[in-house]
Amino acid sequence: MGHTHVTATTSDEGAAVPVTIRDVARASGVHISTVSRTFSAPHLVNPETRVRVLACAEDLGYRPNRAARALITGRTHNIGLIIADIANPFFPPLIKAAEGQARHRDYHVFVADTNEDPTAEEELVHALAKQVDGVLLCSPRMSNSLIEQLSREVPLVVVNRQVTGLPCVLMDVGQGARSAIEHLVGLGHRSIALLGGPRSSWTNREMRRAANAAARAGGAELTVLGPNAPTEVGGSAVAEQVRRSGVSAVLAYNDLMAIGLIEGLDALGVRVPQEVSVVGVDDITLSRLTRPKLTTVATPTGAAGRTAVDMLLQQDIESPRGARGSGAGTALGVRRTTAQVMLQTDLVIRDSTGPGPYARPARPLAAPRGPGPHCPAGPGIPTAATGDAVAS
Amino acid sequence: MGHTHVTATTSDEGAAVPVTIRDVARASGVHISTVSRTFSAPHLVNPETRVRVLACAEDLGYRPNRAARALITGRTHNIGLIIADIANPFFPPLIKAAEGQARHRDYHVFVADTNEDPTAEEELVHALAKQVDGVLLCSPRMSNSLIEQLSREVPLVVVNRQVTGLPCVLMDVGQGARSAIEHLVGLGHRSIALLGGPRSSWTNREMRRAANAAARAGGAELTVLGPNAPTEVGGSAVAEQVRRSGVSAVLAYNDLMAIGLIEGLDALGVRVPQEVSVVGVDDITLSRLTRPKLTTVATPTGAAGRTAVDMLLQQDIESPRGARGSGAGTALGVRRTTAQVMLQTDLVIRDSTGPGPYARPARPLAAPRGPGPHCPAGPGIPTAATGDAVAS
């Protein structure tokens, strides 16, 4: 095993000496309840006492034990984030945004990766339920009915999936797919393929529906290929099939697949965009770095993460869970208002799409080229919209 | 704000009715302690009773409250993961591996993103300290002394940084840099630039040291440019500087910078690898997808994540924190064994490096081409090595 090199040393090390509210109370000569109030209801304690207590706390390095607090308040100040696949570059910006927003509201985030496995999703919701005040379910793969059922166990906000009766954050991929198809039709493509993603994906169905309608409206023929794994490999695997199908343009379920497809086509000697145009979805960073640069439908992932967190906290605040007085059936039948937010998507035109067989020769390019109506994660969408959305 | 569309509905919804150990006890006609034992020490309870209790628990949908358990056992079964930047594609595989390994050991993971901000790092360690059994500090930007200090508050494992007296998981970027330089020298490059990363990065110093030594040994001249932001932008920003410097090859701090640099050079009309060779570090997925495909030093990120989790748990198990009998200064001066693990890196030769000005004409390519000694995240390194390492 020449792979690793290990060195070991032993050292004296002070184990963590946990300092509790009691220590602070003793040090500042007050009762523990006063210390508690100093932190959680400062207006109830004499300013003089307060500063003394705070000084002692600072001095001893006291930090309230959130677990103990959670035990009695019923609120953990944690939220769970369940993700289909962290390694899919679509998700990190979402996680980052959610984590930031949560921290901003004094919440921490549990992250769990399900490897696109619906069973893991369910288990994780259960496992997290008691440790968090709510869960963000991102691009879930399980059934709607199961989601509804789980939502009775712990407050849920669903991202990238529409579940009636539950708060959802959606990206308007329908509109995105329509724009993409219109763009392709405008370029003179009449035979277009849609590379489908996972079967249980809401996004997938939505895109298919919208793409079909847009193609019909534009007088183009749409072939659906799939379902496929939403990865680069999934994309390159269908390259051969795409070539045989004879289409001149492809709309892929996401950027990863689009990039994989371009790779695959390249290996077959098919040039993009000269022979086949390719459009992706997501506008991951990567899509600006490949060659050709990818034309894609930009989804506001950061905004989605922030919005989802806000919706969860909003929902949570109006109905504090369990806690005191939980005799028999406490708060059955709470009337809860659920909002569903749809975030806009934007077509970003880059270099992977070009004129098709039916392009009008006069104007070689039917749509604006280059930077174009380019607005990836523009500043218009995020928090302002979020506020509006949740308020309604 | 035309960006979003919101719909709202109200619905009756059962709020989570928390079912506790007491409910199970009542339902199955035993004392709560028996229920507790059914879960945490099954061998102490009569098989008959056990099945009855389990049936009732299942029936009521009981799940032990980990927060309450943590309160008394002193172990939360959570670990914290502090990351410089989730959006940096280097980290997701590490997070994924760590999360998987943790879950495999019945632990959950708190993820926090610091945005490369040392202050945030410190705050987060404090905030997480009481909620987790230990923290993984990945590529920290704070000072060694602060890390040592924090390690007295909560068990720490450091990834990508060497701190004496603390368990560390390191990747041998020194060896990687050496291989890269040797590769370039072998190709006939004699004037090489090193694109530095963040100043406070251990990896950065290590690379610099090794690259300098290797260049000297190979009779090449090494120019250090930086520090730079470890991002694509950081890379493209120095393209002009690289061109002016007249070097024929560049070793970048990481793949992101390398890719950015290639972009930047391309914009200046400098072709890679014909005019300048570029080598990255990390072997992120992206590096296989750009054109030209990136020659890079592959780092075993998955293995690092798993190893770090194992080391943390190992360390934790041998010294259960605080809990019962925490009178005065309990366990001061615990003798702890700390291991430092160094994981091997591998040079992956792809298409971004080519012959330099001093290439020997006879053999146009001094090093093997194409797939070559390609072994990214190969199966040799991970868990087996991990076991060995921690055992020592």
Add this chain to the structure above:
DNA sequence: CACAGCGCTGCAAAGGTTTGCAATGAAGTA
């Protein structure tokens, strides 16, 4: 028969915090 040992179970304390209620003292009002 006395007693030890065993398998199983109940009892109650402990863990750190919050919070309703009561007690204290002082100031304000009639």
Add this chain to the structure above:
DNA sequence: TACTTCATTGCAAACCTTTGCAGCGCTGTG
């Protein structure tokens, strides 16, 4: 002066679970 009000603080229960100890009924041994 007697009474009310208010600000401040202490008391103790409660949250849910784990765990050392003791008790129970039984069997086996001396």
